[in-house]
Amino acid sequence: MNRNLFKESNPSRVVIKIGSSLLEEGEDFLRRLREDILFLRARGTQVVLVSSGAVLRGKEVLQLYNIPPGKVSTTSKRQAISALGQNHLMSCYEKLMREKGIPSAQVLLTASDFRNRRSCANIEQTLNELLNLGALPVINENDTIAVEELMFGENDILSSACATLIHADYLLILTSSEGFLMDEKRQEMIEKIEKKHWVAAEGPSGPGKGGMKSKLKAAFLSNLSGCICAILHGGKEKPIQRLFNAEDIGTVIFCPQKKALSTKKKWMLFAPLQGKVIVDLGAQEALLERGASLLPVGIKSISGNFFPHEIILIEGMSGRPLGRGLAAYGYNDLLAMLSMDPNELQKNKAYWRGKELIHRNNMVLGFDDMGKL
Ligand code: GLU
Numbered sequence: 001m002n003r004n005l006f007k008e009s010n011p012s013r014v015v016i017k018i019g020s021s022l023l024e025e026g027e028d029f030l031r032r033l034r035e036d037i038l039f040l041r042a043r044g045t046q047v048v049l050v051s052s053g054a055v056l057r058g059k060e061v062l063q064l065y066n067i068p069p070g071k072v073s074t075t076s077k078r079q080a081i082s083a084l085g086q087n088h089l090m091s092c093y094e095k096l097m098r099e100k101g102i103p104s105a106q107v108l109l110t111a112s113d114f115r116n117r118r119s120c121a122n123i124e125q126t127l128n129e130l131l132n133l134g135a136l137p138v139i140n141e142n143d144t145i146a147v148e149e150l151m152f153g154e155n156d157i158l159s160s161a162c163a164t165l166i167h168a169d170y171l172l173i174l175t176s177s178e179g180f181l182m183d184e185k186r187q188e189m190i191e192k193i194e195k196k197h198w199v200a201a202e203g204p205s206g207p208g209k210g211g212m213k214s215k216l217k218a219a220f221l222s223n224l225s226g227c228i229c230a231i232l233h234g235g236k237e238k239p240i241q242r243l244f245n246a247e248d249i250g251t252v253i254f255c256p257q258k259k260a261l262s263t264k265k266k267w268m269l270f271a272p273l274q275g276k277v278i279v280d281l282g283a284q285e286a287l288l289e290r291g292a293s294l295l296p297v298g299i300k301s302i303s304g305n306f307f308p309h310e311i312i313l314i315e316g317m318s319g320r321p322l323g324r325g326l327a328a329y330g331y332n333d334l335l336a337m338l339s340m341d342p343n344e345l346q347k348n349k350a351y352w353r354g355k356e357l358i359h360r361n362n363m364v365l366g367f368d369d370m371g372k373l
Contacts, residue, residue, distance in 0.1 A: 001189060001228075001254050007246040011169035013046045013131075017159035017218075021176040022234040023053040023089075029234065030096050033174075036240035037136065038100065043244075046131040048166065050139045050159035051089065058085025075148055082143035093138050103135045108142035111272045112150040114161060115310075120267055124165050131166075150272055160218035161270035164225045171222045172243070173215050174234030179251030180212060190253045193220050219253035220367065225266050229253045265364050268324060271311040275304025275331060277357065284316045287323070287365060293356035294325065294363070296337045305331050314358070314365075323365030325358030 016037070022029050040047050058081035062068070090106045097104045107127070113119050130137045139162055141152050152158040156173065163171040179186045182200045190197060193216065201212040219229035232239040232250035242249050261269075279287070283298025294314065306312050307330040314322045327334075334357060 001191060001252065003189075003246045003248060003252070005246075006244045009169070009244070010043065011040075011045050013048070013166055013168040014040055014170045014172060015048045015050060015159055015163040015166070015168045016240070017155060017171065017173045018049065018051040018053070018234065019155075019173075019175045020052040020056045022174060023051075023056055025235060030092060032238060033234070034096055034100065036238055037097075039238070039241045039244075041102075048127065048131070048137045048139065048162060048168070049093070050155050050162055051093070052140065052155045053089045054082040054086040054140055054143055056085065057088040058082055061085060061088055079144045079146075086140065086144070089140070090138065093136070097136050103133070105130050105135045105137050107137050107139045108144075109139060109158065109162075110142045110146040110150060111152050111270075112146075114267070114270045115150075115272055117264070117267050120165060127162075127166050154214050156214040156218040157221070157270070160222045160227075160229075163222045163227050164266050164270065167225075168222075168227050171218065171227050171229045172240060173218065173229065173231045174239065175215065175231060176233065176235055177212070177231070178233050179231050179249070180216065180253070187251045188248060190219075190251060190255070192255050193223075193253070216253070220255070221269055223253065223255045224257060224261055224269065224367065226257065226260060261364070264326075264362070268311055268326060268362075268364050269367070273304070273313050273324065274310040275302065275306035275312040275327070276315055277302050277312060277334075278315045278317060279322070280317060284322060287314070287363070291360060293360045294358040296334060296355065296357050299334070299338060299357065302331060302334055302338070307331075312358075314363070323363055323367065325364070326362035328355075328357055328359065328362075 018033070037047050037049075055078060061084045062081070086106075086108070090104070093104045107130075109123065113123060127137055139158070141155060141158055152161070159171060159173065162168075180190065180197070180201070181187070182196070197216060198213070201216045215231055219231070222229050230243055230250050230252045232243060236249070239249060277294070278300045279294065279298050280300050283294060286292035286298065287294060300317065304312065306327055308327060310327055311324055312327050313324050316322050337355070
């Protein structure tokens with residue numbers, strides 16, 4: 001991919017993700033960001049912002065009232081602090097954009113909102129309406145009500161889920177680093193995410209919860225839907241304008257896909273996992289090499305109380321995640337099936353007909369490797 005393509009490209013939608021560390025820079029950063037947003041809008045591009053910072057702002061609010069924040073150690077404390085802070089975060093954006101006559105809208109989401117396709121369609125419709133009204137949607141995770149097990153936890157993946165949902169052409173992750181670094185050297189372009197990249201990617205370092213690993217993951221996931229990702233230094237002058245003027249800044253990550261994913265499979269990438277099955281070597285090979293569906297006969301163990309049509313993780317016996325899929329039936333039915341005499345069932349091929357736990361068309365394989373390296 002050539003950087004000049006940025007100059008020629010006319011994106012219809014862009015998602016910009018802001019990390020908490022950038023908000024520590026205050027007004028200067030926000031004004032520069034506004035310049036970049038106005039630049040895109042002037043080109044006819046619809047912009048969605050995903051902004052962290054509720055917890056950061058919440059701590060500032062406590063200081064304002066001389067309340068010691070203490071450690072944000074418990075979930076309920078974090079939830080309360082983010083409720084205090086989200087208000088302030090939003091009022092910054094509201095004021096910033098109102099000065100230019102642009103309404104901004106708060107959209108708070110949790111991972112459980114991505115649990116079924118109907119609620120995803122609802123989110124998509126609302127965002128479409130807001131964009132058509134000319135508003136700037138400002139999305140954050142709803143930290144105040146999200147429970148640990150149903151949280152994105154950081155906004156990199158949430159931004160990637162939103163970019164996928166609204167069919168954005170670009171996901172621009174603004175952070176406080178020059179881009180994706182390897183041996184302290186900025187990578188200009190990544191066209192294939194390899195093991196060395198996962199190894200080089202680090203966890204969180206500043207006030208945010210993400211870090212490079214989750215940014216790489218977000219890039220990887222958005223690329224699967226044809227969305228180009230760039231990691232840019234948000235502390236620098238107008239990084240987005242410079243990117244679209246084909247300047248060599250940040251890291252562009254784009255791994256073109258041979259085949260576009262269906263809408264259903266795109267949804268499956270972000271739906272929260274409700275359970276896990278561990279498969280034996282025969283099933284692993286059948287899934288990966290022969291394009292088979294997953295039958296209960298190849299399952300060694302199951303966990304999580306999942307229901308039909310929920311997303312579960314498929315793991316190999318070595319602990320290697322193989323992919324994820326839509327379970328045709330729930331935990332209880334599967335358990336009942338697995339407790340039947342395996343020798344009898346093994347012989348009885350007719351019994352298994354139509355009893356795939358995960359049909360081939362309801363499975364995405366190969367991407368769950370990324371978190372475990
Ligand atoms: N949602 C969190 C907040 O607004 C931030 C999560 C993150 O650091 O990505 O504070």
